[in-house]
């Protein structure tokens with residue numbers, strides 16, 4: 378339905394997006410995940426035809442968006458990171474204003490306004506001025522505004538950053554409803570792995586302007602399938618144990634946690650016996666050992682060497 382082909386954007390000699398090729402099938406919910414500055418917003422701006430790519434193309438049903446920007450604007454609803462509302466107007470008046478931009482009017486506009494307010498859970502508050510709303514409520518009205526023209530594709534740029542938990546839940550619920558019940562195609566940008574895990578069938582992981590991995594959650598986890606993660610609970614911290622484990626061949630990574638250590642090791646390496654031996658020699662008591670399945674956060678760490686929110 379929508380794809381980008383080797384999309385690139387260079388700002389004054391600095392490459393923000395480097396040959397990004399991604400696609401969205403009709404009805405899919407896809408995550409675009411990456412830390413701050415990864416190039417997510419720049420990619421979205423090019424997809425929505427607000428920013429011209431330096432090279433590459435965006436295609437909607439096979440047709441170039443760069444050459445036909447009006448096509449994508451009809452079918453796309455974009456929720457930007459910044460709140461773009463009039464503070465001195467009520468929620469209802471803001472939606473009426475945005476509806477007219479989409480050329481909606483009369484009874485149709487009225488019923489759309491009530492429908493989108495219902496979706497974001499703010500129908501009862503529609504008469505209040507935007508300036509009286511919390512950041513999260515403003516974000517929800519921003520989302521409502523992007524949904525007025527019944528877009529087939531909705532792109533949300535980090536919609537839950539810095540807002541209260543109640544609004545966050547409402548937003549996640551709205552995305553679910555849009556995608557699962559209304560069949561809207563969704564591209565959801567975030568640096569919260571758990572949100573993308575909850576909402577999206579498939580995801581792209583972006584870092585330094587490039588897509589470094591993509592796939593379903595299972596596919597991405599398989600990137601780490603050659604490894605096990607061991608959580609070792611100790612009776613007390615032991616820097617000596619960390620040092621000794623680090624030099625063992627199957628040990629890829631050692632991280633100190635609140636209650637002990639987290640080890641990433643080669644699968645079936647028989648490392649457990651070694652760990653126990655070294656701990657005994659150093660008189661460190663192991664309280665508990667757990668082997669667990671890697672999370673997507675681990676996949677990201679493995680691919681980039683850093684945590685998502687660093």
Ligand SMILES: Nc1ncnc2c1ncn2[C@@H]1O[C@H](COP(=O)(O)OP(=O)(O)OP(=O)(O)O)[C@@H](O)[C@H]1O
Pocket residue numbers: 388389392393411412413414415416417418419420535
């Ligand atoms: N208009 C611009 N002029 C110059 N550099 C820019 C411009 N817009 C973005 N950049 C740079 O491009 C890179 C990617 O930024 P972008 O906003 O796309 O990242 P992001 O993944 O959306 O991060 P964030 O979550 O912080 O918005 C950053 O290094 C940013 O400083």
